[in-house]
Amino acid sequence: MSHILVTVEQAAVTLKVHPKTVLRYIREGRLQATRIGKAYRIEQAKLDAFVGVAGARVPSPGDVRATVIVEVPAMAAEQAERMATFIGAAALGGDSRTRPLHFTTAFDPIGGNFKIVLVAAPSDAARLLELIELQLGLTR
Missing domain, CATH: 1.10.10 (Arc Repressor Mutant, subunit A)
Structure with a gap:
């Protein structure tokens, strides 16, 4: 979604x-x-x-976006659902200065692969990636 x-x-x-x-x-x-x-x-x-806008907005130099794809192998369906909810909640954070971000999650129940596609300002993408690492327990 x-x-x-x-x-x-x-x-x-x-x-x-x-x-x-x-x-x-x-x-x-x-x-x-x-x-x-x-x-x-x-x-x-x-x-x-x-x-009444049909998606036509003139981009400005501050609209630099990063597209990031994260693939997590061997994840249980329940864990994938929790992760998708977590990402959605994290994406809702911010204030009036926070630029909107776009994300999609997908889970393959047969292979157990969970993917996250994130489009955001580079700094926002980096922060969300750090949160994902923490949630997955991948920090050193």
Whole structure:
């Protein structure tokens, strides 16, 4: 499952409104969002649809992205599910300065291989890779 998630603050910057206005849009049902704990996350595609943008945004030099593929062999299905949930939760962290990241996970139950495809700012990708290593117990 693929996701590009943004915070309320990031949506406010995109919409050029106050974050409380974005929250009002969410409460009124005008803007679809997912509540995670006490915070909301908005799918970039839904924000683009709300704005009326067809995904056409002019990239800036600060939009440098890294694509990382992590393959974990010999993983049990339950462990893969926990790891996918962990990555999703880690991806939801951040504040208005955090650039959105995109990730996909896939698990092959026959071979027991778990793959993570991550597209993010290089520094964000590096931090998430460190978290993955910690979760897998691979740190030295």
